[in-house]
Amino acid sequence: METAMTREMYKEMGIDSKVFDFGQKIAEELAPRFEEINQVAEYNQLKVVHAMQKCRASEACLYASSGYGYNDIGRDTLEEIYAETFHAESALVRPQIACGTHALAVALAGNLRPGDELLSPVGKPYDTLEEVIGIRPSKGSLAEYGVTYRQVDLLEDGSFDYENIRKAINEKTRLVTIQRSKGYQTRPTLSVARIGELITFVKEIKPDVICMVDNCYGEFVETIEPTDVGADLIVGSLIKNPGGGLAPIGGYIAGKTEYVENAAFRLTSPGLGKEVGATLGVNQPFYQGFFLAPTVTASALKGAIFAANIYERLGFSVVPDSKESRHDIIQAVTLESAERVIAFCKGIQAAAPIDSYVDPEPWAMPGYDSDVIMAAGAFVQGSSIELSADGPIKPPYAVYFQGGLTWEHAKLGIMMSLQKLYEKGLVELP
Numbered sequence: 001m002e003t004a005m006t007r008e009m010y011k012e013m014g015i016d017s018k019v020f021d022f023g024q025k026i027a028e029e030l031a032p033r034f035e036e037i038n039q040v041a042e043y044n045q046l047k048v049v050h051a052m053q054k055c056r057a058s059e060a061c062l063y064a065s066s067g068y069g070y071n072d073i074g075r076d077t078l079e080e081i082y083a084e085t086f087h088a089e090s091a092l093v094r095p096q097i098a099c100g101t102h103a104l105a106v107a108l109a110g111n112l113r114p115g116d117e118l119l120s121p122v123g124k125p126y127d128t129l130e131e132v133i134g135i136r137p138s139k140g141s142l143a144e145y146g147v148t149y150r151q152v153d154l155l156e157d158g159s160f161d162y163e164n165i166r167k168a169i170n171e172k173t174r175l176v177t178i179q180r181s182k183g184y185q186t187r188p189t190l191s192v193a194r195i196g197e198l199i200t201f202v203k204e205i206k207p208d209v210i211c212m213v214d215n216c217y218g219e220f221v222e223t224i225e226p227t228d229v230g231a232d233l234i235v236g237s238l239i240k241n242p243g244g245g246l247a248p249i250g251g252y253i254a255g256k257t258e259y260v261e262n263a264a265f266r267l268t269s270p271g272l273g274k275e276v277g278a279t280l281g282v283n284q285p286f287y288q289g290f291f292l293a294p295t296v297t298a299s300a301l302k303g304a305i306f307a308a309n310i311y312e313r314l315g316f317s318v319v320p321d322s323k324e325s326r327h328d329i330i331q332a333v334t335l336e337s338a339e340r341v342i343a344f345c346k347g348i349q350a351a352a353p354i355d356s357y358v359d360p361e362p363w364a365m366p367g368y369d370s371d372v373i374m375a376a377g378a379f380v381q382g383s384s385i386e387l388s389a390d391g392p393i394k395p396p397y398a399v400y401f402q403g404g405l406t407w408e409h410a411k412l413g414i415m416m417s418l419q420k421l422y423e424k425g426l427v428e429l430p
């Protein structure tokens, strides 16, 4: 299938024929799997275009507003489009939301009051949430405002601990937070169907509890979203899946009108809510990014599956494995040595369109208990829908890989990671 020209081009970019042949064979074997992903992308593409048409997206929606941003038709229509796509009543989609953590913090702080309790029935939440909640003491945490927190871990086999979840729900429980993606943990990512089962269980015990899903890395991976299975709120970052690689900043919160408004009063100000917040020219990339998001997410998924198949074939442990169904775009590969983690990340960096000449090195990053190496050559700083990888330099020497705005680029990145391992004699190709 590959043309001689493509093979030559890979060679020119530093990919040995042996590496190319090994990778190419695996890529060809994955064709049926990729066809399934294409079908999900096709459905989701229709879903987004349908929403844009139904909400009458117009050229005027792409213009910039300034100052207070009153009557920003682009912003208001985009929020309708998100709500329509995710089958939610309402949405808040804003450049004033700095990142995913901020979106989650706003959703939580907007909907919890002193004396309320927050429950995570799926174990420890994402690292940055520990300071938002006050699990690790922090200025301005929910704990400082008198919101208590409870957590029920998943059982050893990854299933929900229904018995202890039932015990943990009490008269104070106001909001249940469910993280869809495993993030950088080893537990499995939750499918939307499993999230639905958990929400049904929680609502049977306490119907008026707010069920919020941290949807980061999950959007458009399946044909349904948590709002299709009873979630009252979903929250995510625009420099991940729904920004389609084009959004330069931003976050979203979608769900029941009352809860979205509570979040808006927290984001801007009580009384002002969704009425203010100029968009300063980001409407255009927000719209175009959301339009591209289904196919961009599909590309990232193909890259993750390609990586899983390559490294599993070479004898490394990969999560999810080469055959498993996917519910987010993150791929973990346990490389078993610091040298391999470093070589892998250098390969990802070398394949980047931006900063490809930079040589990443492990360093002591704040908030981590070991040195960490990170590879990213992105158009948008820190964007993890773009091809990126990072690995803490400590056992079991796992590297976390995600993103790829196009499948072709994700493929080059994985090939380059393998090339670096191969050059240094850290892997043997069959």
Ligand SMILES: *Cc1c(COP(=O)(O)O)cnc(C)c1O
Binding pocket: 099, 100, 101, 102, 126, 128, 179, 180, 181, 182, 183, 214, 216, 217, 237
């Ligand atoms: C990325 C992520 C966050 C936080 O997002 P930032 O944009 O890094 O603040 C929260 N939860 C999950 C599951 C994530 O993947």
